[in-house]
Amino acid sequence: MLKNPASSATGLSRRSFMTGTVSAAAAAPLLASAAKAEEAAAVHSRLREAVAVSLRINGQPYALSLDTRTSLLDALRDHVGLTGTKKGCDHGQCGACTVLVDGKRVLSCLSFAVMNQGSEVTTVEGLASSDGKLHPMQQAFIDHDAFQCGYCTPGQIMSAIGCINEGHANSEDDIREFMSGNICRCAAYPNIVAAIVQARDQTRGT
Amino acid sequence: MRPFVYEQPNDISAAVAIASRFTTDDEQPTRANAQFIAGGTNLADYMKLGVAVPNRLLDLNRLEEPALRQIRVSDDGIRFGALVRMGEAADHAEVKRRCPVIADSLRLAASGQIRNMASLAGNILQRTRCEYFRETSWPCNKRVPGSGCAAMEGFNRQHAVLGASDACIATYHGDFAQALIALDAVVRAEGSRGARKVPFARLHRLPRDTPHIETDLAADEIITAIEVPAVAWARRSRYLKIRDRESYAFALASAAVALDLDGDSVREARIALGGVATVPWRARAAEAALQDKKLDEASADAAAQAAFADAESRQHNAFKVELGKRTLVRALLETRDMKV
Numbered sequence: 001m002l003k004n005p006a007s008s009a010t011g012l013s014r015r016s017f018m019t020g021t022v023s024a025a026a027a028a029p030l031l032a033s034a035a036k037a038e039e040a041a042a043v044h045s046r047l048r049e050a051v052a053v054s055l056r057i058n059g060q061p062y063a064l065s066l067d068t069r070t071s072l073l074d075a076l077r078d079h080v081g082l083t084g085t086k087k088g089c090d091h092g093q094c095g096a097c098t099v100l101v102d103g104k105r106v107l108s109c110l111s112f113a114v115m116n117q118g119s120e121v122t123t124v125e126g127l128a129s130s131d132g133k134l135h136p137m138q139q140a141f142i143d144h145d146a147f148q149c150g151y152c153t154p155g156q157i158m159s160a161i162g163c164i165n166e167g168h169a170n171s172e173d174d175i176r177e178f179m180s181g182n183i184c185r186c187a188a189y190p191n192i193v194a195a196i197v198q199a200r201d202q203t204r205g206t
Numbered sequence: 207m208r209p210f211v212y213e214q215p216n217d218i219s220a221a222v223a224i225a226s227r228f229t230t231d232d233e234q235p236t237r238a239n240a241q242f243i244a245g246g247t248n249l250a251d252y253m254k255l256g257v258a259v260p261n262r263l264l265d266l267n268r269l270e271e272p273a274l275r276q277i278r279v280s281d282d283g284i285r286f287g288a289l290v291r292m293g294e295a296a297d298h299a300e301v302k303r304r305c306p307v308i309a310d311s312l313r314l315a316a317s318g319q320i321r322n323m324a325s326l327a328g329n330i331l332q333r334t335r336c337e338y339f340r341e342t343s344w345p346c347n348k349r350v351p352g353s354g355c356a357a358m359e360g361f362n363r364q365h366a367v368l369g370a371s372d373a374c375i376a377t378y379h380g381d382f383a384q385a386l387i388a389l390d391a392v393v394r395a396e397g398s399r400g401a402r403k404v405p406f407a408r409l410h411r412l413p414r415d416t417p418h419i420e421t422d423l424a425a426d427e428i429i430t431a432i433e434v435p436a437v438a439w440a441r442r443s444r445y446l447k448i449r450d451r452e453s454y455a456f457a458l459a460s461a462a463v464a465l466d467l468d469g470d471s472v473r474e475a476r477i478a479l480g481g482v483a484t485v486p487w488r489a490r491a492a493e494a495a496l497q498d499k500k501l502d503e504a505s506a507d508a509a510a511q512a513a514f515a516d517a518e519s520r521q522h523n524a525f526k527v528e529l530g531k532r533t534l535v536r537a538l539l540e541t542r543d544m545k546v
Contacts, residue, residue: 068263
């Protein structure tokens with residue numbers, strides 16, 4: 001049913017269509033195919049090479065050697081040993097893997113570790129003070145019983161901290177809207193909202 | 207996931223040079239040898255699923271040109287750098303004031319985390335979430351040209367009723383794009399053949415018989431900026447998005463509306479529809495239906511009938527025709543009633 005677009009009626013390749021001169025149009029595919037042959041050989045030898053990735057995680061420097069495919073989530077859990085950050089869907093749909101990168105909440109499952117070179121990553125392990133005193137958001141989750149199974153909780157807590165920092169926790173409606181990327185299958189939502197309100201009021205004054 | 211080589215070009219011309227060297231325009235975009243990544247929220251997902259299979263990934267986040275990360279507001283309009291994140295643009299005070307439809311469309315899209323990651327250019331180039339495109343065991347003309355379309359007779363509740371072809375009925379799920387096409391935005395792109403401007407309405411291609419070719423961009427072209435021309439009446443604009451759940455879901459139907467009113471009567475209307483079409487969808491017939499008319503429930507309904515006059519539905523998505531009309535009527539009346 002479908003033809004190869006390069007040979008169809010509209011079928012000048014988009015590159016040759018826009019190149020504008022016949023000679024360049026004819027040459028471009030040749031150059032590209034030579035490059036592709038070279039690419040195949042070059043890439044093959046480089047594909048399995050580990051790359052060096054430097055990160056600061058919870059204030060500590062880490063020098064990691066990783067396959068380029070490693071997500072930031074897998075780097076944290078499997079290479080650094082910080083398993084507080086959870087893998088839920090691994091496709092950016094649940095929020096369980098939320099961490100702060102340079103102070104902003106992101107999904108560590110959809111970020112390749114190598115793209116975070118030089119960044120400061122904060123995970124749930126980095127929240128409590130060195131004397132063991134919990135971060136106000138952690139304490140608020142306990143105070144309000146804001147979890148049941150607890151699997152989504154590290155992501156909820158990191159996302160809630162990001163949400164307040166962004167200025168999107170001004171009302172309970174705001175909190176519900178701007179926390180919608182964190183799914184809780186135990187449906188502890190009312191208590192999560194209450195916990196965020198408490199932590200917001202405690203941390204804003206400081 | 208297939209292994210890939212990772213590169214971090216320092217500037218636009220370096221990124222274009224690498225892409226130009228390792229790609230050809232007759233490659234299917236998801237299978238292109240070298241692919242660009244910015245936020246990664248769409249591409250990383252599709253690489254995990256085996257739908258996008260680059261063997262060279264060009265990370266655009268280290269490009270040094272400062273304009274790529276800036277929002278500039280002037281008398282000419284608003285210029286968004288391609289690497290500005292969705293969340294930053296959604297929260298920008300002047301964007302909210304001058305073009306509420308843009309800020310709304312971004313705020314109502316994705317989640318807080320994804321909006322912090324996703325770039326504006328990546329957002330407009332996002333690929334469909336058609337279930338049959340996502341799952342590689344199904345036939346899909348967009349993923350494997352000529353293999354067929356499992357959605358035609360499958361579970362097509364999410365699928366498009368406007369702009370479909372015999373080869374593809376996958377919905378374009380973006381929201382920002384509807385605001386841009388309504389406001390006559392222009393995209394700036396740079397590739398090996400130089401820099402050019404592309405009217406937003408010409409950026410995306412209808413599926414026709416080549417659904418795997420989704421945009422007008424060459425394989426080595428990078429979007430560098432998105433420009434929205436200044437029109438004072440863009441202040442009377444909004445984006446209404448109807449979903450299965452109240453937040454963090456794709457639109458079943460949405461409407462971007464901007465109105466230039468003379469009292470009750472419509473001097474000019476700009477309308478785009480989301481969640482119902484295969485590409486960002488400007489509803490020009492609906493705009494024409496409102497021209498010089500008093501905007502009330504009856505004229506809004508007539509415009510909605512015009513917008514969906516050519517709709518074609520399948521087994522599970524027929525509800526979108528009625529939902530789309532009602533969404534547009536509500537968006538028009540709410541926009542009319544905005545205090546500006």
